[in-house]
Amino acid sequence: MFWLMKSEPACWGIDDLARDGRGEWTGVRNYQVRNFIRDRMRPGDRAFLWHSSCREIGLAGEMDIASAAYPDPTQFDPDSRYFDPKATPDQPRWYSVDVSFVTRYPRVITMAELRAVPELATLQVLAPGSRLSAMPVDPAHWKLIHERWR
Template sequence: MNHWLMKSEPDTFSIDDLKRKKREAWDGVRNYQARNFMRDGMRVGDGVLFYHSNCTEPGIAGIAAVASDAYPDPSQFDPESKYFDPGSSRDHPRWMLVDVTFVKKLKRTITLEELKHHPALERMTLLRKGNRLSVMPVDAAEWRYILDLE
């Protein structure tokens, strides 16, 4: 099993939204490296740290699981979508997504600021300078350490 961190702005889609919906397509990813993680690395059952970004207190708000293999993101074909990509075709889709399912909401958000103060996490992709990926791997030791912080 692999582990991942996936970012979402809570005013767009939060852990509470996923809890209510139970399962959701993780659409709109428009970064090649993040797409490659979903397409080539994610497998059904992998664990996901659900991270609230671009908000007052960014941090890990819950746990989700990968619920599907990667498949073409339909928003890339929709001219009305903000994620439309005129360079992508149904025969050769450029952008992929996976479905995720709700596992649990954490008792508290583990903030980005808190994560920065743990030496055990100093190599975590999220904490590297300049990293703005919305989907990234989390190693097993980081996963266990973070869950123990709750």
């Protein structure tokens, strides 16, 4: 499967992933995204890393889903901004996956560039009000983006 996962580069972006090679995708607090992570993401899936809330919003690179889903450790840490007092080790509410670096694009592929391609009109991240931090990507969209920009 293919995914698009959003992150703010000031917090954690493609530069951090390239430097570290691997990282934990923690802090998800949306039930739909939690369900994608817990129920559908699998090791070996590929994901776009989307930079959000920054000067250059768009596709910054690619990563692999490198682990099966596991309980997000931040939900149990009272010092974390992602602490959830309702979560317990026996009944976790939130899940994470590890991701590993694949490639950094030479430049960010912007929303305007993606919107200019009619075949990408249904790419979920381009939909008005699209606020999910992770979402599936249609294989045809993945292929098209690779043909044009990679």
